[in-house]
Amino acid sequence: GAGVSQTPSNKVTEKGKYVELRCDPISGHTALYWYRQSLGQGPEFLIYFQGTGAADDSGLPNDRFFAVRPEGSVSTLKIQRTERGDSAVYLCASSPGDSGNTIYFGEGSWLTVV
């Protein structure tokens, strides 16, 4: 597609449920990033993929959060046993993958845990 596509755009879930958020990067981009943005805050780094592998997952807050990118394109962010504090916008971005490339963001997935 022309840009980074994220689905769903909005998700409301009950505390304790499992959630999957999907990201389809710009075609040909090898680097893919997940960030989390809470109200009034900057994007908080979660994980970065180069191809199929996680190059840096140091931002994942705990073991309830996991992300995959099995074929080096689409990525899924998975959150187990959701908590109210997980409510935020989850942003996906991609870049061509060379050092210092500009990253381009999707519109985000708004997650609300009730």
Next chain:
Amino acid sequence: AQKVTQAQTEISVVEKEDVTLDCVYETRDTTYYLFWYKQPPSGELVFLIRRNSFDEQNEISGRYSWNFQKSTSSFNFTITASQVVDSAVYFCALSYNNNDMRFGAGTRLTVKP
């Protein structure tokens, strides 16, 4: 530590005023990249500019200009003759270690008519 600090949380100006948004960064890397992004009320982060650590030349693009000073680890952004449409949250970001990228907390700019 790799870190970006935007000390100004909110700035409010009247249309046609000039405004400067500050950004200070920390990194141990000798090769790194600095960015500014704009987040309008619609929410999507929009890329504005990218500079590498070896190029300290200031840049001007229309009403926007950027001042990169390695000596003070700063990459400040100035909007000249601000307009209401400039109202948004602006983020400074640092890319290092081949592609890791970290963002500052952002500065909310409000331009009043």
